[in-house]
Amino acid sequence: MTDNSSEIEKKLKADIHTSGERETRNTSKGYTENKGKRGSGPSSSGLEIQSDVVIVRYGELALKSTGVRNWYEKILMKNIAAMLDSRDILYSQIRREWGRIFIETTDGRAAEAAADVFGIVSTSPALTAEPALENAASVCAALAKDLVLEGESFAIRARRSGNHPFSSSDIGRTCGDAVWSALKKEGKHPRVNLSSPDKEVFIEMRQNLAYVYLETFKGVGGLPLGTQGSMVVLMSGGLDSPVAAWLMMKRGVLIIPVYCNNSPYAENAARERAFDCIRQLQKWAAGHQFKTYEIPHGPNLRVFIDICNRKNTCLLCKRMMYREAYEVMKKEGASGIITGSSLGQVASQTAANMYAEIYQLAIPIYHPLIAFDKTEIIDTARKIGTYDISSRPAGSCTAVPERPEIGANYDLIVLEERKMDIETMVSSAMKAAKVLKL
DSSP states (O other), X not given: OOOOHHHHHHHHHHHHHHHHHHHHHOOOOOEESSOOOOOOOOOOTTOOOOOSEEEEXXXXXXXXXXXXXXXXXXHHHHHHHHHHHHTTOOEEEEEEETTEEEEEESXXXXXXXXXXXXXXXXXXXXXXXXXXXXXXXXXXHHHHHHHSOTTOEEEEEEEEOSOOSSOHHHHHHHHHHHHHHXXXXXXXXXXXXXXXXXXXXXXXXXXXXXXXXXXXXXXXXXXXXXXXXXXXXXXXXXXXXXXXXXXXXXXXXXXXXXXEEOTTXXXXXXXXXXXXXXXXXXXXXXXXXXXXXXXXXXXXXHHXXXXXXXGGHHHHHHHHHHHHHHHHHHHHXXXXXXXXXXXXXXXXXXXXXXXXXXXXXXXXXXXTTTTOOHHHHHHHHHHHTOHHXXXXXXXXXXXSOSSOOSSOOHHHHHHHHTTSOHHHHHHHHHHTOEEEOO
């Protein structure tokens, strides 16, 4: 075939200049399903390239019915746009085709930013070409001149969708030949290694365009945020509750943080730590402003300590928190309460105690960390950016008894509650609750 990679390089430079001007002018940031314009951005893999578009891939969405999939994709596109906006990343268009979403941008940060959007499996900054073998091969050859160093091997990874008069194998052979010829002209001695190459060039041939890329950013996966309604999360600021909240966000749930303030049995540092965790989680929920509730919980703790068996304080505390969170849940039209409980992790989280905590409470409660060990929780906390916050010293709750109950008899806790006016306690706490936007 004819090597026209130099012409491709010149054209790419011209496209970069004009698309950069166009994107700066375009501030509407609209959504479309049609074939759009081009932009630019960098790719890594040891080589800085000027990309036209970011390929966005999703997973579970593809298994949904047509109507549900269409709805999920539209929400996903809005969430992508919100994430890009939150990081001041300019783009000219977000469009979708069957099985893919495309971001047209001149900002090299876009692929990594989009990978942080729930529902996205992976992203790749790519160069586009007309969907013909010669055009794709020319782009591959132009990239390979700087990508593949002397003595290194390479491989072409090709796939296609749509109707084409050639196969994926034809794409691989044609593009591989073009890369080989380009490297030979550079005075290099190329080698092909399909099992463990030093460098790889990926080509996705679709109906309207061919996409050539060098790297893929792993996404967080899950479902688009907002597709599964909302739930209240009991946020303590420790390691567990932010991770539990994040995992439910990954499943498409919008969270409503509730902080039960244990003052004077807890330091103000605990409050600030919890709020900083909420602020960190907010970064994962661009476009969805959290509505945080702060509920005074100390007065109720005082009643438990004064009236009830001291060893049951933590159980009574958790049951009261559930009742308070339930009031928020009803007010906000949410559909559940999320906790950071992990079975057997602390005294209040034994199987018997967790049963006693919910006995006769008709409240939907979710424990996403129930089978996690501490190492798994810590690893996730590091990943989502809450570990350092949660690890800050904040003192311990001084209402915790010296010897807390670890094997509660569920009906005895109900008998303890009969010593108090629970409804009035809940009502008083909710009247004093504050609603915050952190």
